[in-house]
Amino acid sequence: MVRQVTAERISEVYRGLGNAKIDLHDCIEKELDAKTILKTKESALLMSGAIIGKNAEARDAQLRGALAEEHQAAEQARIDRAEAQLTYDLEVMAVDELKLLMRIDEMAVHTDAT
Numbered sequence: 001m002v003r004q005v006t007a008e009r010i011s012e013v014y015r016g017l018g019n020a021k022i023d024l025h026d027c028i029e030k031e032l033d034a035k036t037i038l039k040t041k042e043s044a045l046l047m048s049g050a051i052i053g054k055n056a057e058a059r060d061a062q063l064r065g066a067l068a069e070e071h072q073a074a075e076q077a078r079i080d081r082a083e084a085q086l087t088y089d090l091e092v093m094a095v096d097e098l099k100l101l102m103r104i105d106e107m108a109v110h111t112d113a114t
Contacts, residue, residue, distance in 0.1 A: 004101045013091075013098045020084070020091040027084040031077040038070040 042063050045051045051066070053059040064071055 003105050005098060005105055010098065013094050017088075017091040017095050020088040024081070024084040024088045027077070027081040031074070031081045034070070034074040034077040038067060038074045041067055041070055 045063065045066060046059070051059050051062045053062055
């Protein structure tokens with residue numbers, strides 16, 4: 001009987017999952033930092049009186065214009081986090097596949113023994 005799962009494959013799959021989890025954590029932290037910077041600067045501009053407008057839409061437009069770089073950084077951090085989440089989810093699926101293959105190997109060994 002040919003085994004479908006090797007020790008090297010197990011190590012590879014779990015290493016990929018660990019790396020993906022670390023990357024996801026880092027991306028979440030960067031996204032939170034970018035959002036915090038954006039909100040802090042928005043608050044400072046609003047409190048300073050630099051942003052004036054008759055309605056929320058006008059004030060929001062002024063804030064977006066004044067903090068375009070911060071908005072872009074927050075959006076990029078969101079995209080990076082979404083990509084890291086996808087990679088992590090795919091690695092979880094690889095672990096699930098590995099577990100299934102291990103069960104198949106176990107069943108094959110049991111079937112061959114009978």
